[in-house]
Amino acid sequence: MSNTTRPLELMQAWLQKQLSDEAFQWLADSAAALAGAADRDLYLAVSLVPRKVGKADLILSEADMKAADEARSGWRPMGWSVDQTARLVIMLAATPEGPEFARRLEQLCITADVRESIAFYQGLPLYPEGERYVARAGEGLRTNMKAVFEAVAHDNPYPVENFGENAWNQMVLKAIFIGSKLDPIQGLDSRRNRDLATTLIDYAHERQAASRTIMPELWRMVGPFADDELIDELSWPLGRELMVERQAAALALFDSPHEKAAEMLNSVPEIKSDIEAGRVSWETVCNDAPKP
Amino acid sequence: MKTIDPHIHMSARTTDDYEAMAAAGVVAVIEPAFWLGQTRTNVGSFIDYYSSLIGWERFRAAQFGISHYCTIGLNSKEANNEALAEEVMDILPRFATKEGVVAIGEIGYDEQSAAEDKYFRAQLELAKELDMLVMIHTPHRDKKKGTSRSMDVCLEHGLAPNKVIVDHNVEETVKETLDRGFWAAFTLYPQTKMGNERMVEVVRQYGSERIICDSSADWGVSDPLAVPKVANLMASKGIDQHHIHMTCYQNAINAYGQSGQFNEEDWLNPAPIDQRTLFEDNSVLRGQNPRVDEVDAPLKDAAVG
Numbered sequence: 001m002s003n004t005t006r007p008l009e010l011m012q013a014w015l016q017k018q019l020s021d022e023a024f025q026w027l028a029d030s031a032a033a034l035a036g037a038a039d040r041d042l043y044l045a046v047s048l049v050p051r052k053v054g055k056a057d058l059i060l061s062e063a064d065m066k067a068a069d070e071a072r073s074g075w076r077p078m079g080w081s082v083d084q085t086a087r088l089v090i091m092l093a094a095t096p097e098g099p100e101f102a103r104r105l106e107q108l109c110i111t112a113d114v115r116e117s118i119a120f121y122q123g124l125p126l127y128p129e130g131e132r133y134v135a136r137a138g139e140g141l142r143t144n145m146k147a148v149f150e151a152v153a154h155d156n157p158y159p160v161e162n163f164g165e166n167a168w169n170q171m172v173l174k175a176i177f178i179g180s181k182l183d184p185i186q187g188l189d190s191r192r193n194r195d196l197a198t199t200l201i202d203y204a205h206e207r208q209a210a211s212r213t214i215m216p217e218l219w220r221m222v223g224p225f226a227d228d229e230l231i232d233e234l235s236w237p238l239g240r241e242l243m244v245e246r247q248a249a250a251l252a253l254f255d256s257p258h259e260k261a262a263e264m265l266n267s268v269p270e271i272k273s274d275i276e277a278g279r280v281s282w283e284t285v286c287n288d289a290p291k292p
Numbered sequence: 293m294k295t296i297d298p299h300i301h302m303s304a305r306t307t308d309d310y311e312a313m314a315a316a317g318v319v320a321v322i323e324p325a326f327w328l329g330q331t332r333t334n335v336g337s338f339i340d341y342y343s344s345l346i347g348w349e350r351f352r353a354a355q356f357g358i359s360h361y362c363t364i365g366l367n368s369k370e371a372n373n374e375a376l377a378e379e380v381m382d383i384l385p386r387f388a389t390k391e392g393v394v395a396i397g398e399i400g401y402d403e404q405s406a407a408e409d410k411y412f413r414a415q416l417e418l419a420k421e422l423d424m425l426v427m428i429h430t431p432h433r434d435k436k437k438g439t440s441r442s443m444d445v446c447l448e449h450g451l452a453p454n455k456v457i458v459d460h461n462v463e464e465t466v467k468e469t470l471d472r473g474f475w476a477a478f479t480l481y482p483q484t485k486m487g488n489e490r491m492v493e494v495v496r497q498y499g500s501e502r503i504i505c506d507s508s509a510d511w512g513v514s515d516p517l518a519v520p521k522v523a524n525l526m527a528s529k530g531i532d533q534h535h536i537h538m539t540c541y542q543n544a545i546n547a548y549g550q551s552g553q554f555n556e557e558d559w560l561n562p563a564p565i566d567q568r569t570l571f572e573d574n575s576v577l578r579g580q581n582p583r584v585d586e587v588d589a590p591l592k593d594a595a596v597g
Contacts, residue, residue, distance in 0.1 A: 040385060047389045051552060111339060111383070113346040113390040145351055 006071040007126045008092045011085050023053040027086050034094035042094050050083040058085050074157025075125050084119035098129030121151035124158035134162050141171050160187025169196045179292025182217040183283055197225040201233055216248035216289045220282050223255030231258040244288045247271055247280050295519045298322040298544040299506035303349050309516045310356040316520040319559040320359040324398040327369045329511050335379035342387040359559045363397035363427045364388050371411035388422055394551040397427025400442050416449040425551050428458045439465040457547050475547045479508040480518035488522045492529050500538035
């Protein structure tokens with residue numbers, strides 16, 4: 001249980017610091033009482049959480065974030081709230097074993113409200129026997145609610161560790177499709193692949209034909225595969241009016257193996273030097289891109 | 293004028309209705325779990341329906357700037373299928389305390405059968421266990437006796453009258469409901485039962501203490517603008533503004549606010565309406581321009597004819 005114990009302790013400590021004595025006591029009592037308890041008691045306690053502990057943001061320091069990453073590599077509880085955290089505390093404390101946890105999680109997910117869904121998907125990296133939840137994570141990506149989609153896709157090590165190429169590509173494609181940022185997806189560059197790049201080029205053509213904008217981060221997925229066949233695709237963003245689109249094209253050219261890439265980069269010398277100096281990166285492109 | 297419709301089945305309504313309601317000043321709605329017109333045959337249908345009330349419909353309403361809440365319960369008609377009712381009772385506690393659930397409801401009697409009585413009582417016990425409010429659906433047939441009986445049973449199970457909202461009142465039931473300390477809700481039907489003109493006379497006679505107006509609009513002939521319309525009618529008939537405010541807005545807050553889940557802040561200081569959070573291929577927008585309001589945008593003050 002070593003992979004779930006330490007995160008559980010951390011979450012309890014964070015909540016103890018932030019919750020009122022009364023609220024924390026309720027949480028501690030519930031968690032203790034739920035060991036070996038019936039399903040009904042668990043489901044009720046999980047849904048009661050916001051009524052008992054409120055819905056404030058979880059306030060974490062740099063040191064807390066570091067401790068999280070040490071406890072569970074890639075765990076990044078960015079933008080979590082106290083109710084979401086308390087729900088995970090209750091679930092993990094009540095059910096340490098993988099098969100039983102997976103069964104109960106599935107039941108919780110099929111009756112979840114929106115905040116619960118977000119909590120359950122954010123918690124994916126903390127669950128026992130993590131490989132059990134791949135199908136459930138896929139369901140999270142099928143939602144129409146962006147916040148739920150991002151609970152799986154953003155700041156979460158689960159997809160990169162557990163998704164096969166098909167599921168991975170679907171996630172990135174849908175992120176672009178719904179205007180969700182790519183940079184917060186963990187393992188984004190390491191999982192780039194040619195299939196994804198060509199699918200995204202098709203998508204880009206569709207958008208160009210309809211005179212619609214294209215999210216600049218798309219070109220990040222294309223760069224390494226910009227060979228004879230695809231290199232010219234980068235001419236389009238490189239010629240756009242919006243600076244962040246030209247920057248994205250230039251960053252992609254840096255990743256391209258094609259000889260023409262250097263020549264194309266020389267056509268935008270200022271951007272090239274900004275990239276070399278670290279003033280422009282995929283992170284800045286992500287942050288500077290217009291809202292879709 | 294801002295109004296609240298504390299009983300309306302939005303799942304059965306269109307986006308045109310949401311737009312019209314928002315334009316007419318409806319800021320919040322409560323959608324009680326009820327019968328779908330078509331009787332359900334398995335517990336999975338209930339699970340998906342309740343999930344939709346706490347999930348998609350709440351989200352959909354937010355796209356139009358309307359705060360959506362719901363009540364969770366097994367309705368009286370479907371309580372008559374006992375085998376299914378047992379299964380529904382098993383899953384009800386899992387939904388009762390979700391975000392935005394303001395009461396157990398709408399529950400009560402339809403034919404006043406033994407099965408209805410059994411599950412009405414079981415749900416009153418659940419409400420007590422979870423310290424929740426109750427929304428009562430009083431029967432359309434045998435109205436007077438059914439309403440009295442509903443209140444008798446609530447008291448028998450130890451519920452406080454101020455935690456129970458008795459809906460579908462008529463002239464013949466309102467006095468007893470109020471005298472016994474319950475909230476008296478009135479459903480404004482376009483043709484039958486309680487019409488808008490009659491509602492005005494009820495308020496003229498009884499004032500506004502613990503009286504609540506709603507539309508109960510659903511998949512049948514009904515009017516999702518009934519509350520703003522009756523508010524306007526009351527004004528034109530010389531009813532005091534205070535009474536209009538109480539019956540069409542404030543009493544709903546006073547009654548359902550006791551749940552801790554129904555707060556004026558939700559619509560007075562809402563999160564910015566950002567329709568762009570919806571996924572494009574199944575969006576309520578379907579190609580229209582998203583409407584993105586600023587946090588401090590003034591609330592609409594539209595009149596309804």
